[in-house]
Amino acid sequence: MSPCPVSRLDESMPNDQIISNDQTRGIVAGAAARFVFRPQQAFVLRHSGFGGCPAFTLLEMLIVIALLALLVALLLPALSRSKASARQIRCAANLRQLGLAAQMYWDDNNGNAFRYRGAATNHGDLYWFGWLARGNEGAREFDPAPGALFPYLGGRGVEMCPALDYALRQFKLKATGAAYGYGYNLCLSAPLDQPPVKASRTTRPTETADFADAAQVNTFQPPASPSHPMLEEFYYVSTNEATAHFRHAQRGNVVFCDGHVAGEKAVVGSIDARLPAQLVGRLRPEILMVP
Numbered sequence: 001m002s003p004c005p006v007s008r009l010d011e012s013m014p015n016d017q018i019i020s021n022d023q024t025r026g027i028v029a030g031a032a033a034r035f036v037f038r039p040q041q042a043f044v045l046r047h048s049g050f051g052g053c054p055a056f057t058l059l060e061m062l063i064v065i066a067l068l069a070l071l072v073a074l075l076l077p078a079l080s081r082s083k084a085s086a087r088q089i090r091c092a093a094n095l096r097q098l099g100l101a102a103q104m105y106w107d108d109n110n111g112n113a114f115r116y117r118g119a120a121t122n123h124g125d126l127y128w129f130g131w132l133a134r135g136n137e138g139a140r141e142f143d144p145a146p147g148a149l150f151p152y153l154g155g156r157g158v159e160m161c162p163a164l165d166y167a168l169r170q171f172k173l174k175a176t177g178a179a180y181g182y183g184y185n186l187c188l189s190a191p192l193d194q195p196p197v198k199a200s201r202t203t204r205p206t207e208t209a210d211f212a213d214a215a216q217v218n219t220f221q222p223p224a225s226p227s228h229p230m231l232e233e234f235y236y237v238s239t240n241e242a243t244a245h246f247r248h249a250q251r252g253n254v255v256f257c258d259g260h261v262a263g264e265k266a267v268v269g270s271i272d273a274r275l276p277a278q279l280v281g282r283l284r285p286e287i288l289m290v291p
Contacts, residue, residue: 087162088248088263091213094158095255098182098211101152103259112196114148116189116236127235128189129159129180137221137232142175161213163247164233170275172218172230179233183214186238187290201290205257209287212237212264213252215245215280217272229274239285242272246279254283 056064105114118126124133130144144150144159153159161181165171188210190197202208216234224230234243244266246252251263266281 084163084249088253091161091163091248091253092255092261094161095182095211095253095261096259097153097156097158098149099255099257099259099261101149102210102257104152105148106199109196111199113188113190113199115192115196116184116186117192119192128184129235132175132179137223138173138176140175142177142179144179161247161253164213164215164245168231170230170278172221172224172232174233180235181214181233182211183235183237183243184211185209185288185290186236187288189236197290199257202257203291206260207287208257208290209237209254209283210257212254212283213245213247214243215247215278216243217275217278217280219274231275231278231280237283237288239282239288242270242281244281244283246271246281250279252283254287256287 102113106112114128116128120126122131122133124131124141126146128148130142130147130150133141135141144155159180159182160178164181166173166178185208188197188199188202214234214237216232217229218224218232219226219229224232234245237244244252244264246264246266248263251265253261254264255261264283264287266279267284270281272278272280
């Protein structure tokens with residue numbers, strides 16, 4: 001087989017088909033002249049992609065982004081409400097457990113209701129929720145085991161309301177960590193020099209509060225001060241002090257002595273003006289008083 005012929009421009013091509021250097025430069029210059037850069041075309045993203053499918057223009061992309069932003073703006077409030085509703089449901093479950101534990105305590109103690117506060121001991125104080133040492137705020141030791149309801153609840157985690165924001169810049173811890181997020185109805189607690197209140201005195205158990213969402217505005221214990229009020233845990237609710245916390249869409253969860261949980265609004269004009277945004281106020285006195 002003969003080798004393939006090798007053509008040479010200067011040998012195999014006719015003279016009239018040979019392109020000179022001047023002609024080449026003319027062709028390139030003509031092509032460059034016909035190409036005119038238009039800035040607006042730099043932003044057009046439409047072209048044939050795979051399979052000849054057109055892509056988006058800049059305007060179409062901006063419209064899509066605007067629609068997505070609108071959808072996000074519409075969905076975020078709904079998502080926020082869903083989270084708030086979930087926290088309220090979890091809080092109600094916690095209070096229901098506290099109410100059941102209180103009823104078991106009454107059954108085991110001849111119908112006597114436990115006191116809010118007991119004797120001082122071991123450089124601290126006994127409360128219904130446990131032992132709290134004395135000392136600087138935020139550095140006090142806490143032990144839940146001596147609490148009246150601990151034998152029935154143990155460490156189930158029902159003591160903390162998920163809507164109580166411990167990460168709040170204006171929040172002040174009492175113990176070294178979170179202790180309790182709910183308050184006991186002080187009307188069910190007898191002074192130490194008097195016999196315990198009998199649970200049978202709650203002749204209207206469906207209308208008498210047992211525990212509720214609670215907190216307090218503190219201005220007298222550092223790092224809080226009159227010029228720097230701070231929110232903190234609080235452990236009872238009463239008829240004359242603003243210690244109920246309306247942290248669920250301006251309502252506070254309350255478990256009643258029959259075991260049901262309901263949301264309550266603050267008494268009109270009772271919100272603590274020192275931190276009004278935190279919605280600490282008073283419950284209706286009629287659901288707290290015991291005959």
